[in-house]
Amino acid sequence: MDPLLLARLQFATTTSIHFLFVLVTLGLVTLLVYLQTAWVVTRKPVYERLTRFWGTFYLVNYALGITTGIVMEFQFGLNWSGLSQYAGNVFGAPLAIETLGAFFLESTLLGMWIFGWQRLRRGVHLALIYGVAITAYASAFWIMVANSWLQHPVGYEEAGGIAHLTDFGALLRNPAFGNAFGHVVSAALTCGGFLVAGISSWQLIRRTPDYEAFRRSLRIGVVTASVGVTLVMGFGFAQFGYLGRIQPTKFGDDGDKAAAAADFAARFGGSPADYLPPTWVGAPLGFMILIAFTLMWVWVLIPFFFRDWIIRLKAPLYLLLAATPLPFVAAIFGWLFREIGRQPWTVYGLLPTEDAVTQTSGAVLLTSFVGFTVLLLGLAVADWLLLARVAHRGTADPALGRRPDEPVPQPADRPDPVLA
Amino acid sequence: MVTIWYGLLGLFFAAYLVLGGYDYGSGLLLARGGTDRRVVLTAVGPFFLGNEVWLVAAAGILFGAFPMLEGELLAGLYPAVALALAGVLTVTAAVQLRSRSLAGRPAWDRAIIGGSALAVLGWGAVLGGLLQGVPLHADGHVEGVGHVVTPFAAACAVTLLTLAAVHGAAFLALRLPGSGHAQTGRRLVPWALAAVAATTVVGLLSARVRDAVQRPAAAVPLLCLLVAALVVAGGALARGRPGLGFAATSVALAVPVALVGAATWPYALVSTADPGASLAVVDAAASGPTLRLLTWLAVPLVPVLLSFQVMSWWVFRGRIDGRAPVYW
Numbered sequence: 001m002d003p004l005l006l007a008r009l010q011f012a013t014t015t016s017i018h019f020l021f022v023l024v025t026l027g028l029v030t031l032l033v034y035l036q037t038a039w040v041v042t043r044k045p046v047y048e049r050l051t052r053f054w055g056t057f058y059l060v061n062y063a064l065g066i067t068t069g070i071v072m073e074f075q076f077g078l079n080w081s082g083l084s085q086y087a088g089n090v091f092g093a094p095l096a097i098e099t100l101g102a103f104f105l106e107s108t109l110l111g112m113w114i115f116g117w118q119r120l121r122r123g124v125h126l127a128l129i130y131g132v133a134i135t136a137y138a139s140a141f142w143i144m145v146a147n148s149w150l151q152h153p154v155g156y157e158e159a160g161g162i163a164h165l166t167d168f169g170a171l172l173r174n175p176a177f178g179n180a181f182g183h184v185v186s187a188a189l190t191c192g193g194f195l196v197a198g199i200s201s202w203q204l205i206r207r208t209p210d211y212e213a214f215r216r217s218l219r220i221g222v223v224t225a226s227v228g229v230t231l232v233m234g235f236g237f238a239q240f241g242y243l244g245r246i247q248p249t250k251f252g253d254d255g256d257k258a259a260a261a262a263d264f265a266a267r268f269g270g271s272p273a274d275y276l277p278p279t280w281v282g283a284p285l286g287f288m289i290l291i292a293f294t295l296m297w298v299w300v301l302i303p304f305f306f307r308d309w310i311i312r313l314k315a316p317l318y319l320l321l322a323a324t325p326l327p328f329v330a331a332i333f334g335w336l337f338r339e340i341g342r343q344p345w346t347v348y349g350l351l352p353t354e355d356a357v358t359q360t361s362g363a364v365l366l367t368s369f370v371g372f373t374v375l376l377l378g379l380a381v382a383d384w385l386l387l388a389r390v391a392h393r394g395t396a397d398p399a400l401g402r403r404p405d406e407p408v409p410q411p412a413d414r415p416d417p418v419l420a
Numbered sequence: 421m422v423t424i425w426y427g428l429l430g431l432f433f434a435a436y437l438v439l440g441g442y443d444y445g446s447g448l449l450l451a452r453g454g455t456d457r458r459v460v461l462t463a464v465g466p467f468f469l470g471n472e473v474w475l476v477a478a479a480g481i482l483f484g485a486f487p488m489l490e491g492e493l494l495a496g497l498y499p500a501v502a503l504a505l506a507g508v509l510t511v512t513a514a515v516q517l518r519s520r521s522l523a524g525r526p527a528w529d530r531a532i533i534g535g536s537a538l539a540v541l542g543w544g545a546v547l548g549g550l551l552q553g554v555p556l557h558a559d560g561h562v563e564g565v566g567h568v569v570t571p572f573a574a575a576c577a578v579t580l581l582t583l584a585a586v587h588g589a590a591f592l593a594l595r596l597p598g599s600g601h602a603q604t605g606r607r608l609v610p611w612a613l614a615a616v617a618a619t620t621v622v623g624l625l626s627a628r629v630r631d632a633v634q635r636p637a638a639a640v641p642l643l644c645l646l647v648a649a650l651v652v653a654g655g656a657l658a659r660g661r662p663g664l665g666f667a668a669t670s671v672a673l674a675v676p677v678a679l680v681g682a683a684t685w686p687y688a689l690v691s692t693a694d695p696g697a698s699l700a701v702v703d704a705a706a707s708g709p710t711l712r713l714l715t716w717l718a719v720p721l722v723p724v725l726l727s728f729q730v731m732s733w734w735v736f737r738g739r740i741d742g743r744a745p746v747y748w
Contacts, residue, residue, distance in 0.1 A: 063516035066472075067509045073479050074505055078498060081491020085560055088487015089710045096484020096714060099477045101721055108470040108728050115466035115736060115745050165709045358495040359561045368502055375506060379513045386520045399519065399747060 006365040007079040007357045012339075013373050014075060016332055017380050018068035023331055025065045026140060026185065027192015027228075028058045029133045031220060040126050049213050052398035054196070057390050059114065059400060064383040066107065068376055073099070079365065080346070082356040087347050090156045090165045091146055098142035106135035117401035137185065144181040145171050150347050151338070152176035152246045163350070175242050180338075183235035187334070190228030190295070191327045197221030197298075198324030199391045201317035210395040215311060222301055222310070222320070229295045229327075236292070236334075247348060249276055250341035268352065277343045284333035284340075291330040295323065421715060422705040425485040426681070426688070428718070432481055434677040436474035437543065437580075438587075440508075441673040443471050445588015447511055447536030448581075450529055452604065457529055459740065461515065461748040463595035466736040468515055468748070470729055475508065477725075484714055488560070489688050489704035496554040496562035496689065497546050500573065504542025510535030515748055540584040541577040548576025550680050551623070553632035556691035556699065563693065572626045575619040580676065582612040583650075587669040590653060593662035595740050602657045605665065609654035612672075616646060632690040638682035646675040 032054055039047030073095075076084055084092065112120070113128040120128070148171075149155075155170030156163040171177070200218035208214050244252040248260035261272035268275075301320070304310035311317065342348055346356035358365075446464050450457050482490045494501050510531050518528035545568065552572050555563045589605030620643065623629040633639055649672040656665035684690050688704045691697040705711060 060517065060520055063513050066469075067513045070472075070476060070508060070512070071505060073476060073483075074494060074501065076483065077479075077490045077494030078501060079495075081495040081561075084483060084487045084491040088483060088490060089706045092484040092487045092490070092706065093710050093713060096480040097717060099473075099480025100725065101717065104473045104477050104725050105728060107473045108725075108732055111466050111469035112732050112735060114469075114747050117745055119735065119745065164707045165713065168709075168713050358491065360495060360498065360565065364498055364565050368498070371502070371506065375509060379509070382524075383513070383517065386517055389521060402746070 001362040001366055003360060003362045003365045004354050004357050006362060006369050008353070010079060010365070010369040010372065011075060013369075014068060014071050014376065016335070017376055018065070018072055019331065019335060020328055021061055021065035021068060021380075021383075022140075023188045023191040023328065024061045024195060025058065026136055026188035027190070027195065027224075028054060028061070029129070029136050030189060031192060031196060031224065032058060033129055033133045034220070036126055036129050040122050046212050046216060048401075049210065049395040049398075050217055052401045053213070053390075053395040054217070056398045056400040057199075057387060059110075060383060060386050060390055062110070064380055067379060069103070071372060071376065078368070079358050080356050081358040083346055083351065085162065086351050086356070087149075087153075087163050090153070090163050090171070091149055091347075093165060093168065094142045094146040094149070094171065098139055098146070102135045102139035102142060106132055106139060109135065114400065118403055140185060140188075141181060144184060145174070145177055148174045148177035148180060151180075151342060153347050153350055158350075163347075175246055179235045179238045183232060183239065183334075186228050186231035186235055187327065187331050188228075189224055190232050191331060193221050193223070193225030193228050194295070194298075194320070194324050194327050195221070197225055197320045201320040202391065203394055204311050205314070205317050205321070208394055213395050215308065218310070218317075218320075219305055222298060222305075225295070225327075226299050226302060229292060229298060233292050233296070236289075247342065250281070264349070275344060277341050281337060281341045284336040288330045288333040288337065291326050291333070295326060295330075298323070421711055422702050425481070425705065425711065425714070426701050428722075429478060429481045429486065430677050430681045432474050432478035434674040436471070436478055437677060438670045438673045439467065439471035439474055441540070441584045441587045442591035443468055443515075443588075444507075444511065444536035444540050445584040445586070446592055447515075447532045447588070448540075448585050449588050449592065449601070449604065451533045458519070458746065458748070459596060459599075460592060461518075462744050462746050463592055463740045464515075465744075465746075465748050466732060470732050472508070472512060485706050485711060486688070486704045487706055489699060492554075492556060492560060492562060492689055492699060493550075496556065497549040497568055498565050499568050500542055500545035500549050500577075502542075504539055504546060507535045507538025507540070507542055511539060519746075519748055536584075537581065540580045544577035544580030545573045547580065547676050547680050548573035548619075550689070551576070551632060551683060552626065552628045553690035553692040553698075555693035556689060556697050557693055558697040567692070570626065570628070572619070572622050572629055575615070575622045579612070579615040579619045582608065582615045583669070583672050583676075586612050586650070586653060587666075587673050590657060590662060590666040590669040593657060594666045597662070597739055602660065602662055602665070605669075606654055606657040609650055609657070612650050613647065616643075616650070628692055632692065633683045634687060634690070635683055635685060638685070639679055642675055642679040642682060646672055646679070649675065 032051065035047055035051045035054060038044070039051050109128050109131040113125065113132060116125050116128065152174055153163070154174050155165065155167035157166050196217055200214040200221055203214040204211070204218065240251070243250065244256060248256040252260065257276065258272065261275040264275040265272040301310055301316050304313065304316055344353050345351065346353045443464055446460055450460060482493070514528045514531035514535060518525050518532065549568050552570060555567050557563065586605055586608045589601045589608060592599060592601035593605055649668045653665045653668035653672065656662070656668060686700050687698045688701045689699040691699070
C-alpha cells in the first residue's frame with residue numbers, strides 16, 4: 001500500500017483518539033480546580049465527594065490521554081522523519097518546551113496529587129491541582145504554537161534546504177495561533193461542561209442517592225458549557241477574518257484559491273489542481289457550526305435553575321444527556337477542517353506532505369498502523385467502558401482519596417435512592 | 421553547547437531507564453506471584469507517572485535539540501522503537517486502569533507483565549541497534565528495517581530485561597522489606613551477569629559492532645562498571661542492604677546509555693552502508709538560534725523539574741506499610 005496514505009491514516013487515527021481524551025482532561029481539570037478550591041474554602045463535604053468523584057473520572061480519562069500522547073510524540077520521528085529534518089529547527093522547539101516545561105511537571109504533580117490525598121496538607125494538595133491545571137494549559141499552548149507554525153510558517157529563514165529559526169517571538173504572535181488556541185481551550189471547556197452536565201443528568205434521572213452532589217455538578221456543568229460554547233463560537237468566527245489570507249487554498253474566495261494554487265504549481269511543479277484540498281473539506285466545517293448553534297440553546301436552561309425546575313421537569317435532563325457526545329463530534333469536525341484543509345502541505349507552502357513522510361516500505365507502515373490502531377482502540381474502548389462505569393456508580397465509592405483504613409463499601413452499604 | 425545538550429539527552433534517557441526500569445522490573449516481577457500484586461503496585465504507585473515523563477522529555481530534547489537525529493534514529497530503528505512503545509503504552513494504561521474494575525484485574529495484570537517485558541526488550545534492542553549502526557545513506561534515509569534484527573540486538577534486549585528484573589527486585593526489597601524480593605534479586609544477578617557476558621561475546625564476534633564502536637577504550641571501563649555494579653548489587657541484596665543494592669542496580673541501568681554514547685562518539689548514529697554518511701553529534705544538532713533559545717529555557721527549568729521530582733521522592737520515601745494510600 002501507499003506509505004503516504006498509511007502514515008496519514010495513522011496520524012489521523014492516533015490524533016483523533018488523543019484529542020478526545022485531551023479535551024476531557026483540559027475541561028475537567030478546570031472544574032476540579034473549582035471543586036477542590038470550594039472544598040478547601042467552605043469545608044463542605046459535598047465538595048469533597050464531588051472532587052473525589054470527578055477526580056476519579058479525570059484520572060481514568062488521563063490514563064489514555066498520556067498513552068496516546070506518547071504515540072503522537074514518537075510518530076513524528078517514526079513516520080514523518082522528513083518533517084523533523086526540514087522543520088525540526090523551528091517546529092521542534094515548541095514541542096521540546098512542551099515536554100520539558102509542561103507535560104513533565106503535569107505528570108509529576110499529578111502523581112503526587114493522587115497519592116498525597118491524606119499525606120499532604122490541604123493547602124499543598126490544593127496547590128498540586130492548580131499546578132496540574134496550569135501545566136495542562138501550558139501544554140495546549142505549546143502544542144498549538146507548534147501546530148500553528150505548520151499552518152502558517154513564520155519567524156524562520158530557509159538555508160541549505162532546511163528551515164532555521166530566526167524569530168521565536170513571531171511563533172507566538174502567529175495569526176494562526178492566538179484565536180485557534182482560545183478556540184481549542186474553549187472547546188475543551190465546552191466538552192467538559194457538557195460531559196459533567198450529561199453525567200449529572202444521568203445520575204439525576206436514575207434518582208441518585210447523592211442528590212445534593214449531582215444537583216450541584218449539574219449546575220456547574222451547564223454554566224461551564226454555556227460559557228464554553230459562547231467562547232468557542234467567538235474564537236471560531238474570529239478566525240474567518242484572516243484565514244483566507246493566510247491559507248488561501250483552505251478558505252480563500254475562488255479567485256484567491258486559483259491564484260494561490262497556480263503560484264504553488266509554478267514553484268513546486270505539477271498542476272494547480274494538485275494544490276487544492278479535497279472539495280468536501282467544507283462539510284466538516286458546516287457540521288461543526290451547525291452543532292455549535294444547536295449547543296448554544298444550553299443558555300435557555302439556566303433560568304430553569306430556579307427552584308430546580310431543570311431537574312423537576314426531567315426533559316432538560318434528557319436533552320443534556322443526549323447532547324453529551326455532540327461537542328466531541330464538533331471538535332473532531334473542526335480538527336478535520338483545520339488539518340485536511342491544509343493539504344497537500346505538512347508545512348503550508350513549504351513542505352509537501354509527500355516529502356515529509358519517512359522513506360520506508362508500505363509493509364512497515366501497514367504493520368505499524370494496524371498494530372498501533374488495534375492497541376490504541378482496544379485501550380480506548382476499555383477506558384470508555386471504565387469511564388461509563390465510574391459515571392454510573394456515582395459518588396458512593398470513589399477510589400481516589402480513600403483512606404487506607406477505610407473499608408471498601410459493599411453494594412449493600414449504599415444508601416437507597418431517594419425521590420428527587 | 422552541543423555536547424552539553426547531547427549529555428542532557430543521555431541523562432534524561434538514562435534517568436528514564438533507571439526510574440522507568442524499576443516500574444517495568446516490578447511489573448515483570450508481578451509474574452512471580454507470592455506478594456500481593458496490589459502491594460507491589462502501591463510501592464511503585466506515587467512515582468509511576470513521574471518516572472515515565474523522563475522518556476517523553478528525552479524524546480522532546482531529541483526533537484528540539486537534535487532534529488537531524490530524531491527522524492533517522494527513530495525511523496532507522498523502527499521495529500525496535502515500535503516494540504518498546506507498544507510495551508510502554510500497554511503498561512501505562514494497564515497500571516492506571518487495573519483497579520478500576522475488579523473483574524478486569526487479572527487481564528490488566530497480564531498486560532502489565534507483557535508490556536513491561538516488551539518495553540525493556542524494545543529499549544534494549546534500540547541501544548543494541550545504536551551500537552551496531554544502521555544502513556544510513558548520505559541523503560539521510562535509512563534503508564529497510566531488517567538490519568535491526570541481529571543476534572546482537574537480541575542479546576542487548578535480553579540483557580536489559582534481566583537488568584530491569586534485578587533493578588525491580590532491588591526497588592521492591594527497599595520498599596517492601598521482608599517480602600522476599602531481596603532473595604529474588606540475588607538469584608537474578610547471575611542471570612544478568614551471564615546476559616552481559618553473552619552480549620559482550622556476541623558483540624565482539626559481530627563485525628558490524630566492531631566497526632561501529634569508535635572508541636573501545638571508553639567502552640571497556642564502562643562495561644567493567646556495569647559488571648561491578650551487578651556484583652555489588654548481588655552482595656548488598658544478600659547481606660540485607662537493599663539501599664546499596666538499589667543504588668548499584670540504578671548504576672547498572674544508567675551505564676548502558678553512557679556506554680552507547682561514549683563508544684560511538686563523535687557520532688550519534690553510525691552508518692554501516694557508507695562511513696561518510698555517519699551522523700556526527702555536531703551535525704545532528706539544531707542550528708544555533710534554536711539551541712540558544714532552548715538553553716535559555718533549560719537553565720531555569722531543569723532545576724525546577726528536578727526539585728519537583730525530588731519533592732515527590734521525599735514525600736513518598738520510606739517503606740510501604742498498611743497505611744499507604746492505595747489507588748492503582
